[in-house]
Amino acid sequence: MTTSARTVPAACPHDCPDTCAMLVTVDEDGRATGVAGNPEQPVTAGFLCGKVSNYLDRVYAEDRLLHPLIRTGPKGSGQFRAASWDEALARVAGGLQAAIAEHGGESILPYSYMGTMGLLQADLMSARVMNALGASELERTICATAGMTGVAATHGISPEVDPESWPLARYVVLWGWNPMSTAPHLWRLVLEARRAGAKIVVIDPFRSRTARVADEHLRPRPGTDAALALGMMRAVVDERLHDDEWCRAHTSGYEALLGRLEEYPVERCAELCGVPAADIARIGCDFARSQPALLRLGVGAQRHKGAPVAYRTIACIPALTGAWRHEGGGCSYIPTATAGAVSGESLKRVDLRPREVRRINMSQLGDALTDPSLGPPVSALVCWASNPAQVAPEQEKVLAGLRREDLFTVVLEQFMTDTARHADVVLPSTTQLEHLDMVASWGHQYVTWNEPAIAPVGESKPNTEVFRLLAARMGLDDPCFSETDEHLAAAILDDSPGGVSLEALRSRGFIKVDVGQRPAPHADGGFSTADGKLSFETDWLAGAGLDPLPAYDPPAEAAGAGAGERFRLALITPKTHLFLNSTFANQARQRSAQPEPYVVVHPDDAAIRGLDDGARVRVFNDRGGFLSAVRVSDDAPPGVVVAPTGWWSEDYEGGVGPQATTSQELTALGAAPIFNDNRVEVEQARSAGAGLSTPSVPGTDRS
Numbered sequence: 001m002t003t004s005a006r007t008v009p010a011a012c013p014h015d016c017p018d019t020c021a022m023l024v025t026v027d028e029d030g031r032a033t034g035v036a037g038n039p040e041q042p043v044t045a046g047f048l049c050g051k052v053s054n055y056l057d058r059v060y061a062e063d064r065l066l067h068p069l070i071r072t073g074p075k076g077s078g079q080f081r082a083a084s085w086d087e088a089l090a091r092v093a094g095g096l097q098a099a100i101a102e103h104g105g106e107s108i109l110p111y112s113y114m115g116t117m118g119l120l121q122a123d124l125m126s127a128r129v130m131n132a133l134g135a136s137e138l139e140r141t142i143c144a145t146a147g148m149t150g151v152a153a154t155h156g157i158s159p160e161v162d163p164e165s166w167p168l169a170r171y172v173v174l175w176g177w178n179p180m181s182t183a184p185h186l187w188r189l190v191l192e193a194r195r196a197g198a199k200i201v202v203i204d205p206f207r208s209r210t211a212r213v214a215d216e217h218l219r220p221r222p223g224t225d226a227a228l229a230l231g232m233m234r235a236v237v238d239e240r241l242h243d244d245e246w247c248r249a250h251t252s253g254y255e256a257l258l259g260r261l262e263e264y265p266v267e268r269c270a271e272l273c274g275v276p277a278a279d280i281a282r283i284g285c286d287f288a289r290s291q292p293a294l295l296r297l298g299v300g301a302q303r304h305k306g307a308p309v310a311y312r313t314i315a316c317i318p319a320l321t322g323a324w325r326h327e328g329g330g331c332s333y334i335p336t337a338t339a340g341a342v343s344g345e346s347l348k349r350v351d352l353r354p355r356e357v358r359r360i361n362m363s364q365l366g367d368a369l370t371d372p373s374l375g376p377p378v379s380a381l382v383c384w385a386s387n388p389a390q391v392a393p394e395q396e397k398v399l400a401g402l403r404r405e406d407l408f409t410v411v412l413e414q415f416m417t418d419t420a421r422h423a424d425v426v427l428p429s430t431t432q433l434e435h436l437d438m439v440a441s442w443g444h445q446y447v448t449w450n451e452p453a454i455a456p457v458g459e460s461k462p463n464t465e466v467f468r469l470l471a472a473r474m475g476l477d478d479p480c481f482s483e484t485d486e487h488l489a490a491a492i493l494d495d496s497p498g499g500v501s502l503e504a505l506r507s508r509g510f511i512k513v514d515v516g517q518r519p520a521p522h523a524d525g526g527f528s529t530a531d532g533k534l535s536f537e538t539d540w541l542a543g544a545g546l547d548p549l550p551a552y553d554p555p556a557e558a559a560g561a562g563a564g565e566r567f568r569l570a571l572i573t574p575k576t577h578l579f580l581n582s583t584f585a586n587q588a589r590q591r592s593a594q595p596e597p598y599v600v601v602h603p604d605d606a607a608i609r610g611l612d613d614g615a616r617v618r619v620f621n622d623r624g625g626f627l628s629a630v631r632v633s634d635d636a637p638p639g640v641v642v643a644p645t646g647w648w649s650e651d652y653e654g655g656v657g658p659q660a661t662t663s664q665e666l667t668a669l670g671a672a673p674i675f676n677d678n679r680v681e682v683e684q685a686r687s688a689g690a691g692l693s694t695p696s697v698p699g700t701d702r703s
Contacts, residue, residue: 004028008453009038009509012052013121013432014580015114015143017334017443018185020044020052021510024433024453032056032433032454041510043163043444044185050577050593051584058414058587059431059457065413066458069426075403078421085459085469091425093473095408096133096380103376105134106357109368113140115385115583116463118437118450119344119492120485122385125467127348130382132476134354139361139671142391144334144442146672147302150311151333153538153669154319156528157340159517161294161332163444167192168328171290173201173283175314176225177298178208181577186443190296193328199290201283203228204300206574206600206642207635218283219637222570222676223304223555224273229314230552231269231277232284234261236321239281241288243322250525251319253537253549260549272552272559274637288321292329300574304677306553308669312538313550319534324522337528338445338513341498342438347491349480362386363673364664366394369401380408384429384463389418390582390648393662393673396624399655412463415586418649428460435462436485438492438505445517447500448510464488544669555677556665567621567679569605571641573658579646586648597651598629600642601682606632609682616685619643621678624660627653627685641682 010022021038035055039046048055058064068088073079083091099107110130116122166172166189179187187210194200202214203225211217220228236242237258247254270277287293295318302311315331323329360368360378365388368378381402392398402409402422411423420426434457437450456462461469464485471481483491490502499514527534541548558570575581578590585591599619601611611617613632618625619641628643636642643658651657662675 008451009449010035010432010453011118011437011439011448011450013116013118013437013439013450014052014583015117016580017183017441018044018049019117019439019441019443019446019448020048020185021446021448022048026453030454032059038509041446043189043446045188047185049184051580051590054587054589055433057589059433061415061587063415063586064457065415065420065426065428066460067428068459071424075405075422076399078416080426088425088427089469089473092410092427092470095410095424096474099380099408100133103379105354106136107376107379108133108135109360109378109381110135110138111362111365111381111383111386111388112138113142113362113386115387116432116437117439118432119342119440120437120488121435121463124344124347124488125464125481126384128352128480129467129471129474129476131349132352132471132478133474134357136378137357137359139359141666141671142362142673144299144302144672145670146307146667147297147299147311148334148336149670150302150308151297151315151331152336153308153312153541154315154535155331157336158528159337159515159521160335161328161330161521162517162519163189163332165328165519166190166294167196169193169292169294170198171201171287171293172198173203173287173293173295174210174214175203175295175297176301177296178204178210178300178574180209180213182298182575183443193294199286205572205637205640208574209577216283218275218279220273220275221559222572222640223306223558224552225301226306226310226313226550227264227269227272227552228275228280229310229317230261230264230550231266231273231280232287233317233320233550234264234269235266235281235284236288237261238266239285241285242320243325246322246325247320250522251534251536252531253535256549257316257320257536260551264552284317287317287323291323292326293318293321293323294329295323295331297331297333300676303673303675304558305556305665305667305674307672307674308667309546309551309553316536316550319536325520326523327520329520330522334442335445337515338498338517339440339442341513341515342440342447342492342496342500344488344492344495346495347488352478361666361671362388363393363666365392366397366401367664369404369407370397379406380410382410383419384412387417387419387582389422390657391659393659393664393675394623395656395659412466414460417582427466428458429466430456430460430462434460435464436489438489440513445513446510447498447505447513449505451506541669546669556663556674557679558677567681569639569641569680569682571619571643571658571661571678571680572676573643573645573662576644576646582646582648585646596629597647597657598631598644599682600631600633600636602634602636602638602640603632604638605682606630609684611682611684617682618685619658619661619680619682621661621680623663624656626657626660630682641680
């Protein structure tokens with residue numbers, strides 16, 4: 001049966017702050033023929049990035065998973081046979097029931113993240129099922145919680161600077177953020193500010209694409225951002241450029257902050273962070289003088305042990321300088337006030353749990369799967385919207401856990417990822433063009449509707465439908481398990497304070513969330529804190545063992561602590577330009593532009609180690625190591641190795657990448673991973689297939 005050609009509203013679901021409104025064209029035969037940006041969306045402005053503009057290649061990919069699969073070979077071998085949905089669901093239900101019978105519900109671990117950000121498909125019906133089974137709760141903190149909790153310690157959960165007002169800024173600091181690669185639509189708004197006369201400053205150890213085109217680029221040592229921020233504030237106070245009137249009216253702990261800054265002369269901060277004192281002072285004072293001034297934080301600077309205190313400290317700069325007085329000025333990170341206003345959290349039905357359950361942090365999956373003392377053991381893993389075999393820290397430990405024959409693993413996926421290769425059962429998931437959803441942004445203030453444009457390809461099913469079917473197989477009979485996606489979408493909006501109606505959202509395709517935010521949201525204070533003031537001094541931080549005042553909380557390894565004498569290089573792992581974490585790394589166009597993994601090493605560090613550009617090297621520490629090509633370039637500063645991430649294990653000789661070297665340690669606040677708090681060494685690789693044991697280090701005892 002054919003229908004007339006049509007255009008369908010859609011939302012990009014991927015882990016990106018831009019959350020593009022899209023339009024999908026569908027022909028008379030029900031096949032999608034084009035995907036484009038919606039030109040009416042004010043932030044995303046009708047264009048798509050290089051990751052998503054060829055989205056139909058993903059939907060109709062030859063290697064797309066289209067049928068349920070059951071493992072026939074060793075775990076990790078990728079050997080499967082096709083199965084019916086009836087057989088596959090019976091196998092899944094049987095495996096989960098066996099785990100419950102032997103070890104209890106907590107032996108089941110759900111594992112998901114932002115492979116889709118859709119409020120329905122990411123974790124709603126799935127959460128209900130896992131709660132009803134009494135499964136362990138996954139602490140989903142792998143991305144931004146260190147920075148979010150740090151900023152909240154200063155601002156509370158308050159409206160941030162609306163990106164639509166960024167073009168009004170006359171000074172823009174992008175701190176740990178590379179929007180040319182990770183948020184091109186928000187970058188467009190920064191460029192509008194530049195065209196109106198704004199200066200752009202990038203703070204990043206790595207010379208990223210954005211840093212290359214900035215007016216200034218400061219390169220602190222990894223993990224020392226708080227020292228840089230303290231130095232900037234001290235310079236502002238030394239030059240009497242702080243906004244005393246605004247601070248006395250709208251902040252708490254102001255005098256305590258001024259006292260704290262006495263402990264951090266600019267010269268001391270320069271020694272700590274490696275940025276010249278003159279540059280620290282100039283950038284701080286220019287920010288104070290050039291209002292409206294905008295400070296936009298990215299997630300890159302928050303992956304170290306001291307990140308919560310660092311982000312809390314950085315967030316004080318716009319307040320001290322009075323930037324919040326002005327439309328377009330202030331601090332912007334993740335708009336938790338607006339994004340959190342449309343979330344569906346209350347619909348996940350925690351009340352279905354038969355009892356309180358334990359929490360397992362997703363960044364400690366390696367330990368959770370391999371620790372023999374864990375009680376009960378994780379005996380079943382259900383994974384969707386994530387690829388932990390490639391992205392979780394201490395990768396070799398994660399892979400060892402996934403290879404356990406006594407671990408029953410179920411993966412819902414669109415492609416045969418590294419994680420799916422280790423599954424007992426693989427269930428094919430729909431793409432965004434094939435299911436209903438809506439997406440709240442973590443970069444702007446809009447929620448975006450996604451109408452299914454085409455029928456599911458092959459036998460793929462939406463995540464929501466898979467978990468409905470699983471609930472029925474497991475004998476879960478609460479009426480909530482039969483609620484349709486349309487019902488869930490309406491319930492989310494009915495339960496949300498964001499002023500978005502389903503009718504308006506579905507009609508227009510996107511709606512701005514309204515939580516009462518104003519053009520200059522904190523010109524006269526009004527922060528979501530106990531006293532309505534921005535907190536320079538936050539007493540509750542002491543309960544987490546942290547300083548209530550802005551301070552320099554050093555990283556565990558990156559700035560030279562811990563293993564610094566043996567492993568002399570700090571490793572940081574930014575995102576690649578055309579992959580999004582490990583998503584898109586299997587697509588031909590994206591791979592053609594980024595064909596193989598590499599690490600960037602400064603010429604001085606390469607010379608000491610006898611490394612030539614293009615050589616094959618081994619990067620390693622006591623946790624593990626990986627093999628890669630090397631690019632010798634001052635894009636990496638001295639003492640730092642840069643390893644862009646996203647490639648799958650098949651692209652690495654030895655089958656592991658940079659995550660083999662990263663730690664499972666978490667921050668004290670936010671329980672976030674410390675991927676970039678990591679010291680390594682680099683040496684010329686020996687022969688192909690050489691062992692992965694830790695080799696000797698140049699300049700150390702070789703005995």
